[in-house]
Amino acid sequence: LNEADLIGTIERLLPAAPPDVLAGIGDDAAVVRIGDRLVLLSTDMLVEGVDFDRSTITARDLGYRAIAVNLSDIAAMGGSPRYCLVALGMPRDPDPAWFVELVSGMVEAAREHAVAIVGGDLSRAETVVLSVTATGESVPGGVVLRSGAKPGDRLVVTGRLGAAAGGLRLLAAGPREAARARSAGWGRDLLDAQCRPAARVAEGQVLARAGATAMIDVSDGLARDLGRVCAASAVGAIVRLDRLPLAPGLQDLLRLTGDDPLDLALHGGEDLELLATLPAAAVEPAAATLAERFGTPLTDIGEMRADPDARIVATSQDGAERPLAPAGWDHFGT
Amino acid sequence: LNEADLIGTIERLLPAAPPDVLAGIGDDAAVVRIGDRLVLLSTDMLVEGVDFDRSTITARDLGYRAIAVNLSDIAAMGGSPRYCLVALGMPRDPDPAWFVELVSGMVEAAREHAVAIVGGDLSRAETVVLSVTATGESVPGGVVLRSGAKPGDRLVVTGRLGAAAGGLRLLAAGPREAARARSAGWGRDLLDAQCRPAARVAEGQVLARAGATAMIDVSDGLARDLGRVCAASAVGAIVRLDRLPLAPGLQDLLRLTGDDPLDLALHGGEDLELLATLPAAAVEPAAATLAERFGTPLTDIGEMRADPDARIVATSQDGAERPLAPAGWDHFGT
Numbered sequence: 141l142n143e144a145d146l147i148g149t150i151e152r153l154l155p156a157a158p159p160d161v162l163a164g165i166g167d168d169a170a171v172v173r174i175g176d177r178l179v180l181l182s183t184d185m186l187v188e189g190v191d192f193d194r195s196t197i198t199a200r201d202l203g204y205r206a207i208a209v210n211l212s213d214i215a216a217m218g219g220s221p222r223y224c225l226v227a228l229g230m231p232r233d234p235d236p237a238w239f240v241e242l243v244s245g246m247v248e249a250a251r252e253h254a255v256a257i258v259g260g261d262l263s264r265a266e267t268v269v270l271s272v273t274a275t276g277e278s279v280p281g282g283v284v285l286r287s288g289a290k291p292g293d294r295l296v297v298t299g300r301l302g303a304a305a306g307g308l309r310l311l312a313a314g315p316r317e318a319a320r321a322r323s324a325g326w327g328r329d330l331l332d333a334q335c336r337p338a339a340r341v342a343e344g345q346v347l348a349r350a351g352a353t354a355m356i357d358v359s360d361g362l363a364r365d366l367g368r369v370c371a372a373s374a375v376g377a378i379v380r381l382d383r384l385p386l387a388p389g390l391q392d393l394l395r396l397t398g399d400d401p402l403d404l405a406l407h408g409g410e411d412l413e414l415l416a417t418l419p420a421a422a423v424e425p426a427a428a429t430l431a432e433r434f435g436t437p438l439t440d441i442g443e444m445r446a447d448p449d450a451r452i453v454a455t456s457q458d459g460a461e462r463p464l465a466p467a468g469w470d471h472f473g474t
Numbered sequence: 475l476n477e478a479d480l481i482g483t484i485e486r487l488l489p490a491a492p493p494d495v496l497a498g499i500g501d502d503a504a505v506v507r508i509g510d511r512l513v514l515l516s517t518d519m520l521v522e523g524v525d526f527d528r529s530t531i532t533a534r535d536l537g538y539r540a541i542a543v544n545l546s547d548i549a550a551m552g553g554s555p556r557y558c559l560v561a562l563g564m565p566r567d568p569d570p571a572w573f574v575e576l577v578s579g580m581v582e583a584a585r586e587h588a589v590a591i592v593g594g595d596l597s598r599a600e601t602v603v604l605s606v607t608a609t610g611e612s613v614p615g616g617v618v619l620r621s622g623a624k625p626g627d628r629l630v631v632t633g634r635l636g637a638a639a640g641g642l643r644l645l646a647a648g649p650r651e652a653a654r655a656r657s658a659g660w661g662r663d664l665l666d667a668q669c670r671p672a673a674r675v676a677e678g679q680v681l682a683r684a685g686a687t688a689m690i691d692v693s694d695g696l697a698r699d700l701g702r703v704c705a706a707s708a709v710g711a712i713v714r715l716d717r718l719p720l721a722p723g724l725q726d727l728l729r730l731t732g733d734d735p736l737d738l739a740l741h742g743g744e745d746l747e748l749l750a751t752l753p754a755a756a757v758e759p760a761a762a763t764l765a766e767r768f769g770t771p772l773t774d775i776g777e778m779r780a781d782p783d784a785r786i787v788a789t790s791q792d793g794a795e796r797p798l799a800p801a802g803w804d805h806f807g808t
Contacts, residue, residue, distance in 0.1 A: 141570055146596055149570070153577045154591055161557070161590050170592035172557055174611070177509035183607055185561035185597040223495070223506055227519035227561075227605040236475055236483070243487045256495050257488055258504035261605075262480055263519045271561040271595075271605035273517055277508070 168216035171283050180276035182213035188267040196311040199238045201335040203245025206270040211339035212412040214276035216357040218284040218348025221276040223258045229265030253341050281349035289354035289373035293417035295442040298343050303387035305408020307334025309399045326389040337412040347416045350426035355416040361407040367466020376447025382457045385439040502550035505617050514610035516547035522601040530645040533572045535669040537579025540604040545673035546746040548610035550691040552618040552682025555610040557592045563599030587675050615683035623688035623707035625780040627751035630772050632677050637721035639742020641668025643733045660723040671746040677770050681750045684760035689750040694802040695741040701800020710781025716791045719773040741802045
């Protein structure tokens with residue numbers, strides 16, 4: 141049973157959603173109608189030893205990241221995050237300084253996006269588990285689902301790809317190598333992308349207003365997350381590999397660890413960049429707005445095309461098309 | 475650091491809540507204003523080996539309970555639950571039958587209260603962790619906080635106390651004893667209260683309409699949860715121990731394990747009964763409504779009284795007052 145099988149089982153067992161649920165399981169966030177508002181609801185669990193390693197991430201960064209990954213889900217709907225709840229499991233007798241730093245990191249991430257942490261739950265657990273729930277609201281431009289991509293839409297992505305996965309590989313290379321790479325400059329972006337990822341909240345709202353037809357955050361790798369957009373929209377995609385905005389530090393990482401930058405970008409995950417589909421005419425104005433307001437690059441990396449089987453193909457500079465499997469991070473994969 | 479210390483640390487680090495947050499950390503659920511509605515938000519984490527034992531609770535009961543404990547938090551505000559999100563951590567290669575039963579139990583609990591499960595997250599974890607978030611809406615009668623109890627208010631509780639803790643002790647006595655007690659009848663109520671607790675959702679709404687001034691669910695034992703109401707309301711309480719509605723099976727359990735029924739009721743926790751304060755004139759009509767509509771007893775167990783130090787005293791049949799420490803379940807206590 142991989143993650144998709146498990147989610148399929150859940151979908152099969154759930155009764156039909158009531159009419160006030162506009163989007164349920166299967167998008168970055170659920171969309172429900174509450175009174176006169178469309179409300180977004182999303183949850184993410186981070187487990188020690190699986191999603192993070194307490195020996196390589198500071199408590200402050202961990203708290204920051206736990207909030208950021210949730211706000212990213214709201215961002216991927218084009219929404220505005222509002223409230224967070226934090227359920228935290230941790231061993232008995234937590235180090236008070238560690239705990240203060242953890243909460244401070246959460247507060248920091250929440251404050252950056254004017255989000256209020258309004259509740260939570262504490263439980264004892266053998267290892268640290270952080271489960272955050274974020275709520276958001278739709279903003280003018282509406283809610284962007286995964287399912288609206290149309291043949292002919294351009295495929296765009298914010299920021300740089302592969303940085304978070306590169307940071308993870310750098311941490312795995314050892315504390316000395318990570319520290320050296322950080323002080324040499326190129327490692328800092330990779331480590332920050334892994335430990336203190338930025339949720340592209342404002343960017344998501346700009347893309348929604350620009351007419352994004354589908355959007356997702358790249359949390360499990362470009363290939364897998366694009367595969368989800370294609371499957372939900374029942375369209376295919378062609379990705380120009382030579383156009384992928386690879387994180388600059390990946391070339392240095394390649395020399396240190398041998399990790400292929402393209403592989404990290406396609407299958408590495410955790411980047412929290414936004415992958416969106418847009419009508420062709422909307423790309424340039426959106427890119428200009430993102431660059432001007434936030435200094436965030438927006439790169440056109442391909443096109444959606446008619447394909448009921450939702451296949452992805454990749455092209456290199458030689459122009460030849462090769463199938464790209466929607467593979468990436470899977471908690472339950474082999 | 476016990477649970478209260480940790481929560482205190484969090485409260486100290488959080489910035490002041492924005493005006494749309496009517497109640498934040500420190501109640502059963504947060505209360506936020508979204509558009510024209512008051513929305514309730516609550517989260518609860520259940521950790522294997524701490525909050526449940528997979529060898530003594532079926533997957534279906536575990537799923538049911540994970541949803542019920544969250545709906546109980548909405549019930550304790552007098553609200554109407556609407557949506558749930560489920561974050562689930564579990565070991566790789568979960569038994570498919572176990573997983574189906576787990577989800578089915580969740581669906582069952584959600585269906586009983588017309589709640590939609592709209593999203594979630596799956597993660598790998600060494601042991602099973604279930605983190606559920608519930609949203610709700612206020613209903614006519616308004617939101618009932620912990621902080622509104624007034625001197626002179628009567629103190630009432632729904633259902634029977636000590637059953638869930640009794641069920642836990644019965645499970646600890648061994649599978650053979652638990653099975654025998656179940657088939658003898660008296661064990662069934664205790665085991666069900668532990669494994670398939672009922673969230674008092676409809677009862678909470680009746681109590682809110684009846685004018686409840688404060689309300690909480692008895693998740694950590696009567697003494698501790700009453701202590702929370704007293705502290706939040708800055709009033710004291712007098713509890714008539716001879717009036718406590720002890721779960722009937724506790725007398726049989728006493729003969730088997732020697733566990734004191736009164737101790738289980740006061741300090742055992744997990745009962746999901748509602749503890750409320752009401753103006754005296756409202757008690758009888760509310761009790762009549764609960765009995766008639768749901769067959770749920772409502773018992774008057776004492777009175778709130780002026781005491782800025784929020785102390786609780788208990789009286790027995792002899793009328794003597796003794797202090798009652800607000801002790802009970804604490805995840806981080808010694």
